[in-house]
Each structure stands twice: as structure tokens, then as C-alpha cells.
Amino acid sequence: MNEQERDKLEYERGDKFKDLHPEYYPTPDNSDTLLHLVRYQIPAGEPYTVENLEWAFEYLTPVLEKRPSPYRERKAAEQASEEAQIAADAEAQRFADAHARTLAEAAERKENHDMPFEELRQKAIDQRRANCSESDLKDIDHGLRRY
Secondary structure, three states, X not given: XXXXXXXXXXXXXXXXXXXHOOOOOOOHHHHHHHXXXXXHHOOOOOOOOHXXXXXXXXXXXXXXXXXXXXXXXXXXXXXXXXXXXXXXXXXXXXXXXHHHHHHHHHHHHHHHHHOOHHHHHHHHHHHHHHOOOHHHHHHHXXXXXXX
């Protein structure tokens, strides 16, 4: 028997085993653990049988991952859906905030562009004063500038 024929036979036997044992939860880890034990028990190159899989499953049942209950699966799916919705809402809010800032900045640029020079100068001074600490304001008022 060549390798392709053996793989096909084992694949069919694995499907039959899963049909006979719906309680088996076919995760990658469970499959690796089960097949490792089966391969250890049979001679190299020989295909395993459904009986080999059943024996290994019975022996390994205490350590294999169990199938989650439908309630837990449904709750996990609902939670994932809620988390995805929260993330989508947060992204939409960030976009709306960025858009609002862009519009406000554009309106301020237009306002500044249309403003007479003296008013613009006073606005710049007021903004600079608003960003200064008390000690900086005192120094500015006394004509001392620290850089």
C-alpha cells in the first residue's frame, strides 16, 4: 500500500470515527494527541483502524479538550458580536471627531484669513498668553522673555 492510499484510508476511517463519536471535539490539539498515541501503538507505515482511534479516544478522554456547550458557544458568539459592534462604534466616533476637527480648523483658517491684521495680532497674543504659565506671564509683563 502506497502513502496516498494509506492517507485516503485513514482519512475515511477518521471520518467514520467522528460519525460514531459525536462527543469527540476535533480540535487541532485533540487530533494531534489522539493520532500521536495511535501512531505510537501501531507498526510504522500501517494504516490505523477505527478501533485504534476508539481505543485511544477512550484512553485519552480525561485529557482531551471537551466540546463547549451550545449555550457557551452562543454566549461567546454574542460577546464577540458585541465587542465587534463596540469597536465599530468607537471607530465611527473617532472618524466623526476627526471630521469635526477638520471642519472647525477650516472655519478658523477662513475666519483668520478674513480678519483684519490688528485683530489677528491680538488673537495670537491672547492665545500665546493662554498657553503660558503665571511666571511666564509676569516675565512677559515686565518685559523679560525667557527662551
